[in-house]
Amino acid sequence: MASLGERLRHHLAVLVEDIGARPPGSPANRRATDHVQASLAAAGRSVTTLPFTTRWWEPGTGCLEVGQARVAVAPNPYSPPVQARGRARRVGRLAELEELAPRTDTILVLADELAREPVLPAAFPFLSSPDHERLRGALQRLRPAAIVAVSDHWEPILEDPDLAIPSTTVPTHVGATLATGDDLCLVLSGRVHAGAGVNLSTRLTDDDRRLVLCAHLDTKATTPGAFDNAAAVATLLALAELDHLDGLPLELVLFNGEDHFDGCGETAWLAATDLAPIVGAVNIDGVGLRGQGLSLAALACPPPLQDELQAWVDAHSGWVTAEPWIDSDHAILAMRGIPAVAITSADVHALLAGLAHTPDDTLAVLDLAVLERLATDLPGLLGLLTDRLGNGQRSNRAR
Ligand SMILES: [Zn+2]
Structure with missing residues (x-):
């Protein structure tokens, strides 16, 4: 044996x-x-299977262009694919974000307070946060062409298939170069799929x-x-x-x-x-x-x-x-x-x-x-x- x-x-x-x-x-x-x-x-x-359905993420690649500079970026999990060009709009506070008017030709740069921690996905069943709900609500209302979150956190700031806005997270040394009014180009790939799976158990x-x-x-x-x-x-x-x-x-x-x-x-x-x-x-x-x-x-x-x-x-x-x-x-x-x-x-x-x-x-x-x-x-x-x-x-x- x-x-x-x-x-x-x-x-x-x-x-x-x-x-x-x-x-x-x-x-x-x-x-x-x-x-x-x-x-x-x-x-x-003797094994019992307990089925469920869900969505899963097939990771892609990405790049961000700022003027002549071009950096490789990782799409946030579940980000829709995109080729977006837009004016950067840098925001650091929730109250400030909530006052913005919708502009679908902007690329929102989320920094400071808005990128301090990963945002709980809407479908996460075990925890919720009023601030995270407000942030998700503001993003849904603003409908930017894309989002660039600026953070050195070990997890991406956004990981939410119910937030259908293309997004990436960049480290602060890259994010520091992004200012309101900059022309940005963001290209992201990756796909969300429907799928099914099982838990397994045995007594x-x-x-x-x-x-x-x-x-x-x-x-x-x-x-x-x-x-x-x-x-x-x-x-x-x-x-x-x-x-x-x-x-x-x-x-x-x-x-x-x-x-x-x-x-x-x-x-x-x-x-x-x-x-x-x-x-x-x-x-x-x-x-x-x-x-x-x-x-x-x-x-x-x-x-x-x-x-x-x-x-x-x-x-x-x-x-x-x-x-x-x-x-x-x-x-x-x-x-x-x-x-x-x-x-x-x-x-x-x-x-x-x-x-x-x-x-x-x-x-x-x-x-x-x-x-x-x-x-x-x-x-x-x-x-x-x-x-x-x-x-x-x-x-x-x-x-
Ligand atoms: Zn674990």
């Missing part, structure tokens, strides 16, 4: 190198779900009262997604194949939409799932980074369980406790009062900035020894949670 290390390498090679970027709805995403489903079936697991026992053990298998359109999140998927597949989780009342859920603008897989799962028998959740996202140990954060856990988790971390080398964070699938359960444990890299937030969602998230960033440690320690952690949560110990559970 293949060893744990061989299994991890196999699944990582398929997901990261053979398939690569796998946004929900795309053919590559279908190859990824086919691989996961076939692997679980070959390990004797390890017949118990209805169960822990959800989950990881997302999708990626952004621009990354092969090694540490985010093939590493976690490979670890769960290897554990299932080696029967190391047998006997635990678990449902393995491979979510398909954590990195997607509409949370398609998560939304479909929440609509189809009775949460009442789910006693807890463990989500794994962003593990296995070279030079990083593992971290555990507890959300919606009763204080005695938090103390026991701290003791578990103290007794296991290579682990630290992290502050609760909400940027992944454990949050959709914790927000509903289900005790949830989030596992990621020890200092993932420091690394997210340069690595997550970029083409650099390749197998080279991973340390298989960290994934082997996770696979070795996880059954014990799940056993502890099963013991403590099996009777339905919950904190302020919303019903």
